[in-house]
Structures are given as C-alpha cells and as structure tokens.
Amino acid sequence: MREGSPALVRAAEGLRRTFGLSPGVSISRLFAPYRVCPIGAHVDHQDGVVTGMAIDQGVAFAFAPRTDTHVRAASANFSGLIEFNLAAIPAAVSGDWGNFPRGAAAALQRSGRRLTRGVDLYLVGELPVGGLSSSAAVGVGYLLALEAANDVQVSPEENVRLARAIENEYVGLNSGVLDQSMILLSREGTLLELDCRTGARRYVSFGERPEATSGEHTMPAIAIAYSGLSNALVGTGYNQRVAECRDAARLLLERAGLPVPDGGARLRDVPPHVYETHAAALPKPLRRRAAHYFGEQARVAAGARAWAAGDPTCIGQLVAESGRSSIDNYECGALELIALYEALLAAPGVYGARFSGAGFRGSCIALVDPDRAGDAGAHVRDAYLRAHPQYAVTFGFFRCAPGPAAHLLS
Numbered sequence: 212m213r214e215g216s217p218a219l220v221r222a223a224e225g226l227r228r229t230f231g232l233s234p235g236v237s238i239s240r241l242f243a244p245y246r247v248c249p250i251g252a253h254v255d256h257q258d259g260v261v262t263g264m265a266i267d268q269g270v271a272f273a274f275a276p277r278t279d280t281h282v283r284a285a286s287a288n289f290s291g292l293i294e295f296n297l298a299a300i301p302a303a304v305s306g307d308w309g310n311f312p313r314g315a316a317a318a319l320q321r322s323g324r325r326l327t328r329g330v331d332l333y334l335v336g337e338l339p340v341g342g343l344s345s346s347a348a349v350g351v352g353y354l355l356a357l358e359a360a361n362d363v364q365v366s367p368e369e370n371v372r373l374a375r376a377i378e379n380e381y382v383g384l385n386s387g388v389l390d391q392s393m394i395l396l397s398r399e400g401t402l403l404e405l406d407c408r409t410g411a412r413r414y415v416s417f418g419e420r421p422e423a424t425s426g427e428h429t430m431p432a433i434a435i436a437y438s439g440l441s442n443a444l445v446g447t448g449y450n451q452r453v454a455e456c457r458d459a460a461r462l463l464l465e466r467a468g469l470p471v472p473d474g475g476a477r478l479r480d481v482p483p484h485v486y487e488t489h490a491a492a493l494p495k496p497l498r499r500r501a502a503h504y505f506g507e508q509a510r511v512a513a514g515a516r517a518w519a520a521g522d523p524t525c526i527g528q529l530v531a532e533s534g535r536s537s538i539d540n541y542e543c544g545a546l547e548l549i550a551l552y553e554a555l556l557a558a559p560g561v562y563g564a565r566f567s568g569a570g571f572r573g574s575c576i577a578l579v580d581p582d583r584a585g586d587a588g589a590h591v592r593d594a595y596l597r598a599h600p601q602y603a604v605t606f607g608f609f610r611c612a613p614g615p616a617a618h619l620l621s
C-alpha cells in the first residue's frame with residue numbers, strides 16, 4: 212500500500228479522532244493485504260499444496276503504542292470499541308471482531324513473548340468483508356502491531372503459525388495456513404505455490420516458461436465478485452467438512468493397514484494409490500471429500516504449470532473445475548455463491564471462476580480477459596441480481612492486482 216493512500220489516511224484520522232490522540236503523538240501504520248487463491252480450495256487444513264497471492268487491496272492499520280498494557284481498537288468497518296488488558300485476556304466471544312486483537316495477544320503470549328505495552332489502534336478494510344481472508348488480514352495486522360509496539364522480532368513463517376493459532380486455538384475455526392501464508396509470504400507479481408505440510412514454497416511468474424504453450428501469454432485480470440452475503444466462518448459447515456476429511460483419511464489408512472499418525476490423520480497422509488484402491492469402500496460423503504482433495508492436488512500442480520506457461524485458457528479451465536468440485540464433492544457452496552459462480556462462468560471474457568474463500572459466504576474470484584472485464588462485470592451484476600435482488604445494494608464487482616505481503620510503513 213502506498214504512502215498517502217486513502218485507507219491509510221482514514222486509519223490515521225480515525226485513530227486520532229476515536230482516541231483523542233494529541234497531534235504530537237507519533238502514529239505507526241501497517242498494511243495487511245487480502246489474498247486470492249486461484250486453485251487449492253479446502254486442502255490447506257489437510258496439509259495439501261495450494262496456490263495463491265496477496266492482492267493490492269487489504270486492511271490499513273494506524274496504531275500508537277501505549278505505556279501501559281491496555282489495548283483499545285476501533286474500526287471503520289465494525290461497530291463498537293474493543294478494550295482489554297494484556298494481563299488478563301478475556302475468552303473469545305462468538306462472532307465478535309474483538310476476537311482477533313485478543314487472539315493475537317494470546318497467541319504471542321503463548322509463544323513465550325512478554326508483552327508490556329498495549330496499543331491504541333484503528334483499522335480500515337478496503338473491500339466488503341468475505342472470502343478474501345479479511346479475518347486473517349485483521350489477525351496478522353494485530354500481531355504485527357503488538358510486535359512493533361513491544362519491539363519483538365518474529366519471522367514471517369512464525370507469524371503464519373501465530374496467525375493460524377488465533378483462528379484454531381482462540382476463535383475455534385479449524386482452518387489451515389492458506390490465508391496467513393499468502394498475506395505474509397507473497398512476493399508481488401508472482402503466484403505462490405505452497406506446500407502446507409513442509410512449508411516449501413515456489414514463486415511462479417506468469418509466462419516465465421512461454422515455450423510451454425503456443426497460445427497467447429497475456430496475464431488475465433483478477434476480478435472479485437462479492438455476493439453481499441457476510442457471516443463468520445465459525446458458524447458454517449467449515450469445521451464439519453474438516454472433520455469429514457480427517458475421517459476419510461483415517462478410514463483409508465486403516466483399510467490399507469497403515470498407521471494413523473498421532474494427533475490424527477490428514478488426507479496428505481494417504482498415498483494416492485491407497486486412495487485409488489480403497490476410495491470405493493468409504494461412505495459416500497467421505498468419498499466425495501477425498502475425491503475433492505486428490506482432484507484438487509492434481510489441479511494445483513497443473514495450474515502452477517499453466518501459470519508458468521502463461522496459458523490463461525488452461526488455468527481458467529482448472530479454476531472452473533476447482534469451483535465445480537467444491538460444489539459437487541466438497542458440497543460447500545451457499546446458494547448465492549453458486550449462483551455467482553455460474554453467472555461468472557457465463558460472462559464474456561471469463562476464463563474461469565470459483566469461490567474465493569471457503570464458499571459459505573463472501574466472494575467469488577474470476578480470471579478475466581483484461582479487455583473484457585467491464586463487460587463481464589455488467590453481465591454478472593445483471594444475472595446475479597435477477598436471481599438475488601436483495602443484494603442490489605451490497606453486491607460488488609472489483610478488479611484487483613497482485614500486491615505485496617503485509618508490511619509496516621515507515
């Protein structure tokens with residue numbers, strides 16, 4: 212995010228206004244981007260391989276370190292003031308955005324960091340909430356602010372683990388590391404292929420191996436279509452699906468006479484030939500979850516190759532297949548999100564589309580011919596709102612670009 216960008220300016224103004232800071236108090240600022248994930252849906256919590264990148268939109272934070280251990284936070288997007296003391300962090304409250312600052316402080320303390328200074332903080336999110344990992348961006352921002360205020364050095368990799376702990380251990384969502392990794396480890400202009408088990412990363416530039424395809428090599432535009440539907444993931448079927456994947460993994464290992472790892476099985480523990488041999492014995496819903504995982508892993512590998520080749524048609528097709536598998540095999544789409552997905556696929560110039568996040572609410576991502584993005588947006592608005600007119604005010608269609616990882620501004 213650039214110096215002087217409207218969200219940063221609004222965040223600094225909001226901080227002064229809300230907490231009555233005197234003009235002499237020095238204000239720190241940071242930016243935590245949203246992420247997109249073209250392929251690799253719902254495989255991170257099974258320790259699979261994903262693709263994604265940070266985008267040039269996200270959450271701007273302004274904060275001022277305090278001399279005591281109080282934390283106060285306010286936001287342009289959420290109502291109410293969050294207040295707590297680092298010496299006695301209250302338990303999570305279902306659906307409350309205050310879970311993220313409290314969870315960030317709790318995760319840092321549990322990692323052995325001594326936090327002696329709280330912060331006053333104000334945040335401004337740039338796009339409507341949902342499907343772009345806004346929760347993770349907010350969590351990462353609080354971690355970075357508390358670390359800066361307390362002069363604590365934490366590597367981006369450890370911040371990924373801490374940010375995941377906010378969700379897994381404090382909020383109660385059994386998510387993987389997709390969101391936090393893209394927010395913290397992305398390199399502007401590249402697609403990150405990440406192994407969620409080993410942490411191995413590969414940064415792939417679009418068209419870096421042009422000889423691999425004969426077609427055109429223009430990078431598709433990234434578009435976000437927001438359904439208007441927002442609700443916290445913790446109240447959806449997200450955790451149930453994670454549990455089903457784990458059950459499928461355990462049953463497959465048991466069938467093959469393989470040991471089930473301590474701490475529970477993940478689909479990553481299942482060798483592909485074991486899945487192929489024993490999938491038919493799984494109960495139907497679990498068979499579908501496993502089919503999604505193994506299909507998605509093949510699409511991730513093919514997608515990274517297509518990105519390197521600079522082949523928008525091929526990658527678009529894989530993105531659309533990923534979306535179809537989320538609906539048919541993973542069975543996670545809200546009706547609105549499915550309607551949006553269908554509308555995007557029928558729109559002019561769209562190479563492929565799928566749910567941007569978990570699919571229970573929020574947005575879809577589409578890869579679009581840059582010259583036809585305007586027409587695509589108009590088509591989708593029309594088709595989607597015809598079926599769901601109640602979202603006429605909240606629906607949105609935005610273009611975004613790859614962006615940098617989360618960072619402090621000097």
Ligand code: GLA
Nearest residue numbers: 252253386387388389568569
């Ligand atoms: C949400 C979760 C991620 C990931 C995606 C689906 O964004 O926070 O960990 O599981 O859904 O791919």
